Amino acid sequence: MFSKACEYALKIMIYLCSIQDEGKLAGLKEIAKSIDSPEAFTAKILQQLVRSKLLTSVRGPAGGFKVSEGPIALIDVVKAIDGEGLVTNCVLGLEECSGDHPCPAHDKFIAVRDHLKGILLTTNLSDLKGGIIDGNRFLRL
Helix, strand or coil, X not given: CCCHHHHHHHHHHHHHHHHHCCCCCECHHHHHHHHCCCHHHHHHHHHHHHHCCCEEEECCCCCEEEECCCCCEHHHHHHHHXXXXXXXXXXXXXXXXXXXXXXXXXXXXXXXXXXXXXXXXXXXXXXXXXXXXXXXXXCCC
C-alpha cells in the first residue's frame, strides 16, 4: 500500500515519538537499528522528514532527531514521502478519473480510498506510541 520509504518513515516517526517523552533524541545508527532499516536509506528518509519540517535535527554530542512540535497525523508523513497520490489518484492510474468521468474501478475503490484517508487524517503519531512504550507493539521483527 505504501512505498518502502513511507513504511520506514512511519516507523521512524513512531519510534522517535515514543522516546521523545523521556527527553531522548536518537541518531541515525540508533534509528536504523531500532526499525531494522539500512542506514543509507534511513538517512535519506530522515532528510526528507526534516525538509518537510516533521523532524528537527539537533547537532552536537547529545544531538539526534526529534519530532517537531504539535500533533502530526499519519497523513502528514505519507504526504512528505509518497505525496497525496494514495488518497487522490485513480486506482488504475488514469489522469482523468472522477465521479463525472469514472474508470471501471472508480465506484468500487472510492469508499476504500476515503476510509483510508479518514484514518490517516485522524490518527496522530501520539496515538500509536503507547504500544511501543509499553512493549506490546513492535517496529521490527
